[in-house]
Amino acid sequence: MGKQATEMLKGILEGIVLAILSDRPAYGYEITARLREQGFADIAEGTIYALLLRIEQRSLVDVEKVPSEKGPPRKVYSLNAQGRDVLAEFWRTWSFLAERLEQLREGGR
Amino acid sequence: MGKQATEMLKGILEGIVLAILSDRPAYGYEITARLREQGFADIAEGTIYALLLRIEQRSLVDVEKVPSEKGPPRKVYSLNAQGRDVLAEFWRTWSFLAERLEQLREGGR
């Protein structure tokens, strides 16, 4: 993905992470790994941690420290009610955008 | 649309404008008006003009000054070859994102 993608991810990456957490709780390193598997190869670790800190400060997630077999303790994030609201709002906005863009793409040929 | 949308528009708004221009040449005020018709009610005028200046500086568009019946002369933008390349790249990135998100949404229930 090119540099365009960097800008396009803004705001969307947060939605993606919230969606991942809505499936089940997860910790930063795990989320980074899952994103890489799903094709987001070049998303920096630091980006995810910064994002997680932000949504923690906005109280969209609950946090639990869990000891790890390997390495430092994990911060496991789980989506709370407020987080679910934000996620729902995200999907609404996304749907709106996706519809408009689909129309534009059709019209463009 | 909420404040989330502001961030989500980043990068995408440029694609939208390029797509509009790929249909046919247009000038700033006209583009703003068309966006409003299509539901992007709260996109600031200044945002569009700034975006147009950026894509002009990156040589994605050709510019022609055309006198207007009402008000100051119009700057009519038309997509050139380079702009078409960037638009194509935009659609590729968009498709990628749209696919991933569709998967996430399915998995989420």
Place this chain on the structure above:
DNA sequence: TCCACTACTCGGCGTTACTATGTACCAGTA
């Protein structure tokens, strides 16, 4: 004359993702 509409420009702001770097813990191994 005043207002509304058309049309473009500019400076400053907040948010976001990226880069680069650092800390720390553990297991295997030579």
Place this chain on the structure above:
DNA sequence: TACTGGTACATAGTAACGCCGAGTAGTGGA
């Protein structure tokens, strides 16, 4: 013991983008 590599989190600085607010200017109608 020392080294390497994988796990796990944190942070400082940067660039880009969209928003806000204000300003300039031309036209036509009340």
